[in-house]
Amino acid sequence: MVETTGGGPQDGAAEVLDRPLPDGVRRRVVQIAADGFGGLTVTELPAQLRQYARFTPSRRAKFAGNALASALESDPLFRQRIGERLREVQPELTGALDSGSPPPAADPLDVAAAAYVLRPPGWVKLVAAAGEEAQRADAERADEESRAELERLRAELARTRERTRSETERLRAELEAAKKESESLHRRLRSALSDVKRGEAALRKLRGEMEAVRAEGSAQVSAAESESRRLRARLGETEAALEAARRAAREGRSVEDMRVRLLLDTVLDAAQGLRRELALPPVSVRPAETVDAVEPGRMTPKDIAARALSEDDPAVLDQLLALPQAHLVVDGYNVTKTGYPQMPLEKQRLRLLGQLARLAAQSGAEVTCVFDGAELAAPVLLAPPRGVRVLFSKPGVTADELIRQLVRAEPPGRPVIVVSTDREVADGVARAGAPPVASAVLLKRFSRA
Numbered sequence: 001m002v003e004t005t006g007g008g009p010q011d012g013a014a015e016v017l018d019r020p021l022p023d024g025v026r027r028r029v030v031q032i033a034a035d036g037f038g039g040l041t042v043t044e045l046p047a048q049l050r051q052y053a054r055f056t057p058s059r060r061a062k063f064a065g066n067a068l069a070s071a072l073e074s075d076p077l078f079r080q081r082i083g084e085r086l087r088e089v090q091p092e093l094t095g096a097l098d099s100g101s102p103p104p105a106a107d108p109l110d111v112a113a114a115a116y117v118l119r120p121p122g123w124v125k126l127v128a129a130a131g132e133e134a135q136r137a138d139a140e141r142a143d144e145e146s147r148a149e150l151e152r153l154r155a156e157l158a159r160t161r162e163r164t165r166s167e168t169e170r171l172r173a174e175l176e177a178a179k180k181e182s183e184s185l186h187r188r189l190r191s192a193l194s195d196v197k198r199g200e201a202a203l204r205k206l207r208g209e210m211e212a213v214r215a216e217g218s219a220q221v222s223a224a225e226s227e228s229r230r231l232r233a234r235l236g237e238t239e240a241a242l243e244a245a246r247r248a249a250r251e252g253r254s255v256e257d258m259r260v261r262l263l264l265d266t267v268l269d270a271a272q273g274l275r276r277e278l279a280l281p282p283v284s285v286r287p288a289e290t291v292d293a294v295e296p297g298r299m300t301p302k303d304i305a306a307r308a309l310s311e312d313d314p315a316v317l318d319q320l321l322a323l324p325q326a327h328l329v330v331d332g333y334n335v336t337k338t339g340y341p342q343m344p345l346e347k348q349r350l351r352l353l354g355q356l357a358r359l360a361a362q363s364g365a366e367v368t369c370v371f372d373g374a375e376l377a378a379p380v381l382l383a384p385p386r387g388v389r390v391l392f393s394k395p396g397v398t399a400d401e402l403i404r405q406l407v408r409a410e411p412p413g414r415p416v417i418v419v420s421t422d423r424e425v426a427d428g429v430a431r432a433g434a435p436p437v438a439s440a441v442l443l444k445r446f447s448r449a
Contacts, residue, residue, distance in 0.1 A: 028113030036085030
């Protein structure tokens, strides 16, 4: 709406804008004022703008925008001076506005900003038209952006649905595989339980047979001790008679010598008869049969444990250490670099040896920890903990070779357990009869304690 006060319809100065300047027009107006600001002297500037006299046009537009807009609206003289500067910079546009026919190809915002500063007749309509045009352009741009965002969201939704479908199919396949694996594990568990029960039954049978053999051996020992006591009594009587004969000989009693000799012969003959009469039957149990070993076709405790537990269960290590006279050989750096590789080597050794000391105290097994000493610049100052033997390999000898030497040094039949993840070491000690255990199993055993 255009209001006129006191002048004719062609007087642009009498026209009043009944609404705020559109944002686009206001920015162009501030920029025109900031650009024309530099051509004025300090005395020509309004008092509130003089502090920005040394600013560049871009800084004036940024920091003095509100002051510039207020001065253009309230100070006609300042607006006139800015208009003169604008006429010098854009003569074509300002001339067209003065003639009442703005260029059709010009930017509506530039036309509106110039009309606001110059105030030609009909400038309010130009400003209002520019504002409407800017709003329409903003609306069209926002609509275009909304349509583009909608298309993007639709594409993203389609991709999300496709990923969800693929993920669902994958999860279903994994669920089916897990079900099959669970069924297989249940079957293996039932088979292992059956094997354990058969092993327990065989063990109970062996214990019964052993108890019977022990009872029979105890009875035979008791009979032999009784017979030994009787023979000792007879021997005592014979020694007494012999002593009497000796006394009679010393006294020169020849008749008594004859009687003693006859008695001695009788006793000797009786002793020989008793030996034949009291001969014990052949022993049914030999000493070699009392040694704890595995006969062909029988399962060892290790076999039973391995079939009942998984290979990475630390309970397998406990069962192996519970064997009589067990010897645990540990590949030191293989264990520490598996469990805590980020620590310095010295702290790795101290931490491992402390854990092995507790394990040795709990299990009662012999424990030997082997470290590779080939790269040591000087001897290691280390006090081995109680119950743990610490060895470093010599120059030119690896820790793996030292472990194999330790295994070969043990007598056949003694349980030797080697802890190492090195496949070459594990295969070598397994061929020598020592069961290998992965380093991760020992670390799990430490964490459980």
